[in-house]
Amino acid sequence: MSNMSITEHRPDYEGSRLGMWIFLFTEMLLFAGLFLLYSVFRTRYSPEFHTSSVELSRTAGTVNTIILLTSSLTMALSISVIKSGRRGMSLLFQSLTVSLGILFLVNKYFEWGAKLWHGIYPNSPELLQRGKGKTMFYGLYYLMTGLHGLHVLAGVILLTIMFIMTVNNRINREQYVRLENSGLYWHLVDVVWVYLFPVFYLIN
Amino acid sequence: MNKNNDHTIGFKTYIAIWFCLVVLTAITVTVSGLNMGRYGALASVLIASVKAALVLLFFMHLKYERPFLKLMLLVTICTIAVIIGLTFFDIGVRY
Incomplete structure (x- = not known):
């Protein structure tokens, strides 16, 4: 690396990560806006929010929390091992991360499915009967967990692409910034869930 | 390297x-x-x-990470805190 000519292409990894972080800041602001909306209505309809929260499955919420936290661990490990060139291990951890992401969505599917089966969905006659507070709670529940779910789905797709790129050796011990950035995105999705979980499932 | x-x-x-x-x-x-x-x-x-x-x-x-990035995160968190704080201040005064 001593005879570096001026035309040599040097990828700017630090700039790449910074760009990712800036995108993540906008994601934080997006979710923060929704959390603000939630907290305003929670102070307004405190009793209704409590009774609605009890109707959600704490077990399902807790299981999904553990699933996402574990997927964050496997994500971090997949980057850690690619740095030392252990590609097979990295692929294993990447596939575990994707599988856990899918498991989270499957769990969410059954959770939403059960609620929809009971006629609870935005603007449903059943829900409108139960008053404004509950309508607000479930409206926000579907909006926020739905938007988060879309982020999980995007993450799963992104990580699948990273998996293919690792197989094709386009991600390796020298070039892994794409995997790192995808990891940052995945962890942020985890952070959002860390707040969503107590906010919807654990009101007392 | x-x-x-x-x-x-x-x-x-x-x-x-x-x-x-x-x-x-x-x-x-x-x-x-x-x-x-x-x-x-x-x-x-x-x-x-x-x-x-x-x-x-x-x-x-x-x-x-570099301190600059940490500062950027801090600015984001402060922005969120200000928006939430001012909204609740508004609600407290109005209702």
């Missing part, structure tokens, strides 16, 4: 962080069953913030 994120965190640290996160999840579920009223909500947000900090610092390597 590389211009990537050179700081590598060991397996053990990652697993320890994950373990802390799982324990904190168990704590937050237990605390929510205690009927602490207002403090319960405060406790759950505080625990969530500790968990978020662990993910950001270790899983997202923020601990080893």
Whole structure:
């Protein structure tokens, strides 16, 4: 690396990560806006929010929390091992991360499915009967967990692409910034869930 | 040698962080069953913030990033705090 000519292409990894972080800041602001909306209505309809929260499955919420936290661990490990060139291990951890992401969505599917089966969905006659507070709670529940779910789905797709790129050796011990950035995105999705979980499932 | 994120965190640290996160999840579920009223909500947000900090610092390597990036995150958090603070101030005055 001593005879570096001026035309040599040097990828700017630090700039790449910074760009990712800036995108993540906008994601934080997006979710923060929704959390603000939630907290305003929670102070307004405190009793209704409590009774609605009890109707959600704490077990399902807790299981999904553990699933996402574990997927964050496997994500971090997949980057850690690619740095030392252990590609097979990295692929294993990447596939575990994707599988856990899918498991989270499957769990969410059954959770939403059960609620929809009971006629609870935005603007449903059943829900409108139960008053404004509950309508607000479930409206926000579907909006926020739905938007988060879309982020999980995007993450799963992104990580699948990273998996293919690792197989094709386009991600390796020298070039892994794409995997790192995808990891940052995945962890942020985890952070959002860390707040969503107590906010919807654990009101007392 | 590389211009990537050179700081590598060991397996053990990652697993320890994950373990802390799982324990904190168990704590937050237990605390929510205690009927602490207002403090319960405060406790759950505080625990969530500790968990978020662990993910950001270790899983997202923020601990080893340049101070500039940390400052940017701080600005984002402050912006969010100001927006939430002013909104609640408004609600408190109006209603």
